[in-house]
Amino acid sequence: MHAHDVEAGRWHPNDRKPKTLMNSLTEKQIRASLRNASKREAAQATLPDLDALDWAQLDYLGWHDRKAPLSSYVVLELDGVPTGILLRSSDAKTGRARTKGVCAWCEDVVVTDDVSLYVARRGGASGRNGNTIGTLICTEFGCSRNVRRRPTFTEAGNDPAMRELITDRRIAGLRERAARFVAEVGKTR
Numbered sequence: 476m477h478a479h480d481v482e483a484g485r486w487h488p489n490d491r492k493p494k495t496l497m498n499s500l501t502e503k504q505i506r507a508s509l510r511n512a513s514k515r516e517a518a519q520a521t522l523p524d525l526d527a528l529d530w531a532q533l534d535y536l537g538w539h540d541r542k543a544p545l546s547s548y549v550v551l552e553l554d555g556v557p558t559g560i561l562l563r564s565s566d567a568k569t570g571r572a573r574t575k576g577v578c579a580w581c582e583d584v585v586v587t588d589d590v591s592l593y594v595a596r597r598g599g600a601s602g603r604n605g606n607t608i609g610t611l612i613c614t615e616f617g618c619s620r621n622v623r624r625r626p627t628f629t630e631a632g633n634d635p636a637m638r639e640l641i642t643d644r645r646i647a648g649l650r651e652r653a654a655r656f657v658a659e660v661g662k663t664r
């Protein structure tokens with residue numbers, strides 16, 4: 476009786492699940508999605524093995540170009556449209572300028588020793604004039620994994636609904652921040 480009362484008044488986490496999982500993308504879609512890359516850059520990008528990806532666990536697709544160590548890419552969906560950006564990192568030796576800090580996208584407080592400054596040329600005329608925008612992101616683009624980590628007892632107590640709520644919020648936050656950055660880079664004015 477009591478338990479039922481508590482249950483009835485309880486907010487249910489399924490009421491506001493983050494929207495659908497990321498749709499899988501083809502090579503063609505990915506190359507066509509790159510907003511701040513030239514046609515040549517988009518054609519030359521080395522893509523990851525798309526068949527090996529677990530799309531259902533991704534909020535965005537991020538990877539390093541294994542043939543061009545200074546180039547990385549992020550693709551996500553903006554209003555259902557695959558939208559990607561080319562990112563550069565500045566460390567010529569490793570290809571990535573690793574540092575300590577908090578990733579601006581997943582804001583994970585556990586993995587703080589491997590984030591990198593990534594810089595994107597802006598799209599359109601602005602980018603051709605040399606304008607860039609930078610952000611600290613997990614070096615290996617592990618944000619989606621980070622936000623799905625089971626919340627600790629300190630964070631959520633022993634309440635499964637609270638754990639789910641926290642995880643859903645983290646996923647939604649990651650998606651929003653990553654999308655905002657990609658949209659900003661892609662603006663062509």
Ligand SMILES: [Zn+2]
Pocket residue numbers: 578579580581582583612613617618621
């Ligand atoms: Zn991250």
